[in-house]
Each structure stands twice: as C-alpha cells, then as structure tokens.
Amino acid sequence: MKVRIFDTTLRDGEQTPGVSLTSNEKLEIAIKLDELGVDVIEAGSAITSKGEREGIKLITRENLNAEICSFVRALPVDIDAALECDVDSVHLVIPTSDIHMKYKLKKTPQETMECAINAVEYAKDHGLIVELSAEDATRSDVNFLIGLFNKGIESGANRVCVCDTVGVLTPEKSIELFKTLSENIKVPISVHCHNDFGMATANTVCAIRGGAVQCHVTVNGVGERAGNASLEEVVMALQVLYGYETNIKTEKLYETSRIVSRLMKLPVPPNKAIVGDNAFAHEAGIHVDGLIKNTQTYEPIQPELVGNKRRIILGKHSGRAALKYKLDLMGIEITDKQLNEIYERVKHFGDLGKYISDVDLKAIISEVTGSHAEEKIKLDELTVVSGNKITPIASVKLHFAGEDRHLIETSYGVGPVDAAINAVKRAISGVADVRLEEYRVEAMSGGTDALIEVVVKLRRGCEVVEVRKSHGDIIMASVLAVMEGINMLL
Numbered sequence: 001m002k003v004r005i006f007d008t009t010l011r012d013g014e015q016t017p018g019v020s021l022t023s024n025e026k027l028e029i030a031i032k033l034d035e036l037g038v039d040v041i042e043a044g045s046a047i048t049s050k051g052e053r054e055g056i057k058l059i060t061r062e063n064l065n066a067e068i069c070s071f072v073r074a075l076p077v078d079i080d081a082a083l084e085c086d087v088d089s090v091h092l093v094i095p096t097s098d099i100h101m102k103y104k105l106k107k108t109p110q111e112t113m114e115c116a117i118n119a120v121e122y123a124k125d126h127g128l129i130v131e132l133s134a135e136d137a138t139r140s141d142v143n144f145l146i147g148l149f150n151k152g153i154e155s156g157a158n159r160v161c162v163c164d165t166v167g168v169l170t171p172e173k174s175i176e177l178f179k180t181l182s183e184n185i186k187v188p189i190s191v192h193c194h195n196d197f198g199m200a201t202a203n204t205v206c207a208i209r210g211g212a213v214q215c216h217v218t219v220n221g222v223g224e225r226a227g228n229a230s231l232e233e234v235v236m237a238l239q240v241l242y243g244y245e246t247n248i249k250t251e252k253l254y255e256t257s258r259i260v261s262r263l264m265k266l267p268v269p270p271n272k273a274i275v276g277d278n279a280f281a282h283e284a285g286i287h288v289d290g291l292i293k294n295t296q297t298y299e300p301i302q303p304e305l306v307g308n309k310r311r312i313i314l315g316k317h318s319g320r321a322a323l324k325y326k327l328d329l330m331g332i333e334i335t336d337k338q339l340n341e342i343y344e345r346v347k348h349f350g351d352l353g354k355y356i357s358d359v360d361l362k363a364i365i366s367e368v369t370g371s372h373a374e375e376k377i378k379l380d381e382l383t384v385v386s387g388n389k390i391t392p393i394a395s396v397k398l399h400f401a402g403e404d405r406h407l408i409e410t411s412y413g414v415g416p417v418d419a420a421i422n423a424v425k426r427a428i429s430g431v432a433d434v435r436l437e438e439y440r441v442e443a444m445s446g447g448t449d450a451l452i453e454v455v456v457k458l459r460r461g462c463e464v465v466e467v468r469k470s471h472g473d474i475i476m477a478s479v480l481a482v483m484e485g486i487n488m489l490l
C-alpha cells in the first residue's frame, strides 16, 4: 500500500516558538519538499498575515507537483484568505473535544458541528479540495467524531484528519481508533500526531496500520511544543520496518533536513534518528570492528539510502581496527609499533575527557611519525579594524601552498571576529562551499591576557570537522581554527 505524505513543515512546523520564515524562505523549502516527493504541502495558514499570504502565493505560482494546501479555521474569512492565495486545498480544522468546544470555541457540540458543516459547504462551493480535520480528536467522544466526519463528507469533504493535538495517543489506542474510524468512514483518513511524549512516530505508524492512508509530518519533527511526527522517521519506519511505499525520494532526506534546519535556525540534534549527524557515526571499538567486517552488524540501513554518511569517530572507546581504518582512509601507512603508540595516545586523550578530532589525530600522527601534513591554503595577512564608531571590517590575503596564487577579500561583521571569519569565508567561497556550523570560545586562564581556546565546527557537504585552536588573541585563534578546518576539508 502507498501512504500519502502530507507535509506541514511550513504550517505546523513554522508554529515552532520563535520560528518565522520569509516568503522566499518558504518558497525555497516548498521547492525542496516537492523535489523530495511529498504529496501535499501545507504551505501555511493564509489568514495569519500579509507576509504569510505572499509566501503561499509564491508557492502556488510555482506550479509544483504537490497539492498546495492552507490551514483554515471553520470560518469563511479564513477560507477567503486561502482562496486569495489560489491553493488547491484547505486543511479545515474544527475542535471536537469537550474542553476545546466549551472553553475555546464557547460552542455546544451541535453549534460546533453546524460551524464545521457551513465551512465545508463554503469551501466546496468555491472549488477547494477539503480535508476536514478534528482538532484534539484523541480526547474527543469517538461517536461524535464519526458523526461530525460523516456530516462533513455528506457536505463534500474529500478527506478527514484525526489530530492528536496534545500528543496523548499511544500506539495501541492508535491502531484501535483508526480501525474503528476506517470501518465507519468512506473517504481517506489522515493522521496528525504531536510528540509531547516522544510517541509521534510510533502513533503515526500505528494509525497507518489501523487504516489511515495519509500522514501529516514535518521535516526534523519541528512544530508546536515538542514538535510533530518527523517526516524522515515516519517514512523510513513505514518503508523499512513495515513494507509500505511512499513517493519520497529517501536519498534527499538529509539534504532537506539541513535546508529546513538552516532556514528555521533550528539545529538538528546529533542523535536525531535518520538525519542526525550521529545517526551513522560510530566510536565504540567493538562496533567499528564489526562494521568494517560487515556494515549490517551495527547499521539497520545504509546511510546513503537517506543521503547521510557513515562517520568513524575516534575516542576513549576506540579499538585498533577503528584507528587502522581511519589511517587507511587518510592514506597513511605506519608500522605496527607506530599504530600501537598512536592508539595509546588516543586512549590517553579520551581519558582526559577529550573528543579526538581529525586535526588531533593528524597532530598525534605527526608527533609519532615525525611527518608534517602540508596546508593547502595558508593565511598570509589579516587586518581587522574595529571600534565604537566604525562597522568592524577585516581583510585577508590567503595563498595556495607552492603556487603563485592568492585570494584577497574584505568583509564586515557584527564584531571583529565575525568580520575576520566572514572575510576568510568570502575568500574561499570560490574554492569550496564550507559552512561554519558552530563557534564557541573557552578562556583557558583568567585575565584579559588569557590564552583563548576557540572551537569551530565546519561542514563541506556531509564532511564535518571540529577544530580547537589556542592563541592569546581571540581573532587569531578564530581565524587559525577556521583555516585549519578548511584545509582539512579541501
């Protein structure tokens, strides 16, 4: 069976506290979602604001393959706003639980039913596809829910949706509820789960097992409070664990995740299933040894299936097989004695509570073997001007090792460090697309002359490196850390 994917990243996902997308950002995400293969894009809630309508209009004008939908309350004014944006469909929501009807709507169940039916008729009269959705459905009387849905269907609703608005569903109840609903409802049933108890993915999958044929999801599980069911988790669980099909091009999941994360300014937790940076990262020696022999020993799926990448991390838990694997990847040949010496130093670093980055490993290798890796791009000159009456500005001159080729750039920033790093980023932008994902400063001693340790995390595609650099000057520590990271990624 093929399950339809209704993506609500741009509506419920954008309701994440503090998140607000510009219309162009909405369009960028919508295009990616369409490429990913979602069936419906809930582009927003047209009544929300002028900017929201601009964003939805940009998306509907793009003639994407996906159905473009707007959230609407059961009110003509909301439906008019959706019509102004030229959407294909409306996600027409009406609360059905006693608590919502009594305290929020201040309506009786009968008045609520009438309000919903009038709105369905209004939307259908205006040519819209209608998904009639029951808010707080999982705390509602099931007979009232079935009655309301069937009245809505008689009025033309094309699909219905059951919302677990406050995330209180459980997998067992989900199967039962959707079985009962599918026995009593003759149009496609959709499920919309929230993650308040971390159950959204399980509840969504169980709803499909019970009889739902479409699920509402968001990229990275973004959304109100603890978020919505995560698109990547639901899709992969449905396909890999239960054998359902979807239209999703799974190899685009990682890339889509990172675009949403960047535009919403919401970092993806490293341990996030499927798209987290640790989802296919391994440190424990026993695991890495197993993986080298056969990746299926410690990976349920190949990372490439979801566009992610396997990473072997060195640390306290590493074994010799992992170390040998890393050295082979780096093209470094050493004796068994040197391997053992490097291994002991890796363990020592780990015991000090340190993460061993690729830079640390290279430094250990250099010390043990007496060899030194050549930097590909070197910092020649750095000039920074800052003060209270000037926008901080920096210029850098870099040169390619062994060549008569230079990169010179100037940039500004909110402070001198930002300006200097921006100048480096601009200088190398034509050479490689390297992004600074994390920057933090740790003062290693007290006083204004403290030795500063800067930690940066840089990404080029799926490759991520973390570099620490100490210097008495915070600007130099920052720029040297970034330069070292760039060299590792080239």
Ligand SMILES: CC(=O)SCCNC(=O)CCNC(=O)[C@H](O)C(C)(C)COP(=O)(O)OP(=O)(O)OC[C@H]1O[C@@H](n2cnc3c(N)ncnc32)[C@H](O)[C@@H]1OP(=O)(O)O
Pocket: 012, 015, 045, 047, 048, 049, 072, 073, 074, 075, 093, 094, 095, 104, 105, 106, 135, 165, 224
């Ligand atoms: C579970 C969910 O995710 S629901 C979706 C949540 N999304 C949003 O809230 C979208 C962003 N919201 C907004 O921009 C604003 O709240 C607006 C424009 C929708 C409304 O703003 P206001 O007119 O100032 O109303 P306000 O937000 O204060 O109150 C909501 C009103 O909608 C009513 N309402 C709420 N849900 C529904 C519904 N499904 N159908 C009909 N009326 C509803 C409430 O009863 C309340 O009405 P009242 O003012 O008569 O008491």
Ligand SMILES: CC(=O)C(=O)O
Pocket: 012, 093, 133, 134, 135, 136, 163, 164, 165, 166, 192, 194
């Ligand atoms: C409609 C919706 O987003 C909810 O009930 O959670």
